[in-house]
Amino acid sequence: MANIQTLDPSASPLDYYGWELRRLREANNLNQTELGRCIFCTGSLIGQIETTKKVPTRDFSERVDAALGTDGVFSRLIGLVLRSQLPSWFQPYAEMESCATYISTYQAQLVYGLLQTEEYARAVLATGMPEDLDGQVAARMERQRILERERPPLTWAVLDEAVLHRPIGGPEVMRRQLQRLLDVTGHRWMQIQVLPFAAGEHASLDGSFTTMRFEDDPDIVYTEDIVSGHMTASPDTVREAALRYARLQAAALSVEDSAALITRVMEERYGDRFRAEERAVA
Known part of the structure; x- marks a missing residue:
């Protein structure tokens, strides 16, 4: 007889998900392999999610x-x-x-x-x-699903030019990541500026x-150090952050010139010419 792992649905959201998946699967008189066939995955994956050894995805749900x-319970x-x-x-x-x-x-x-793209985030x-x-x-x-809402938050990002040049994940990943920046900057709720080296x-x-x-709540400033993050609603800190951000925006390229720089870096550093030069050196 199989050794069925006992789950405590109150231990965590992941435990509750696994417990509910097992309960509802059994209520439908399906074993793990049969459910796997229904949703185009292995019975082993069903078992791993039921026992919290794997985290489910939204598509799986x-x-x-x-x-x-x-x-829509799992969604x-x-x-x-x-x-x-x-x-x-x-x-x-x-x-x-x-x-x-x-x-x-x-x-x-x-x-x-x-x-971030999924590949960039993974790296x-x-x-x-x-x-x-x-x-x-x-x-x-x-x-990132908050950006898919009917009314997403208005978002303004100033990126140091170094962000564009640091090859996270390699040239292909970076090319797709920079293209992602160009794709979203055309939305009315998203503005991206680049702070140039100059x-x-x-x-x-x-x-x-x-x-x-x-x-309805006070503004919050968030910063990170090497091991943790810090939020504060201190009016003095919020005021100082707003002043600094205004100065950063003033020093950064315009949204249009920023998009042009992103395009140029994407082509020159991560485009076909860059890959050809890389192969020639190798």
Whole structure:
């Protein structure tokens, strides 16, 4: 007789998801292999998700809902599950981010998380050597769903030019990432400026920061250090951040010139000519 792992549905959102998946699968008189066939995956994957060894995806959840006729139970639950996979210190920020009506961010090292492609995010997150890289990537992609709303937060990103040149994941990944920036910058709710190297010293040499505004709550400033994140609603800090951001915007290229620079870097550093030169050197 198989050894059935006992689950505690109150232990975590992931445990509850696995418990519900097993309960509803059995209520439909399906074994793991049979359900796997219905949703085009292996029975082994079903078992791993039921026992919390694998984190489900949104696509998996939608297919399970369709197969089991669960009226969107797993599609509604998956957001909570994926948010729980974020680092504990980051979860409060993600919760506030999902409620923001306006986000302004300066990024000195990397593309802002809400704008990262899945490949780029995977390369970035892999540097931390997480136990469940797939889960963390899925959680980051889930955060981006706030940009798909009918009324997404107005978002303004100032990226240091170094972000464009740092080859995260290799040339192909970077080319697709820069194309993603060009694709979204045409939306009325998204503005991207590049702070060029030529700007020299600037108002945020200390590093990246993000400010969020809300309909009914005070503004919040968010910063990170090497191991954690910090949020504050201190009026003095919010005022200082707003002043610094205004100076960054003034020093940065216009939205149109920024798009032109992104295009030029994409072609010169990560385009066909770059790949040809790389092969010639090799």
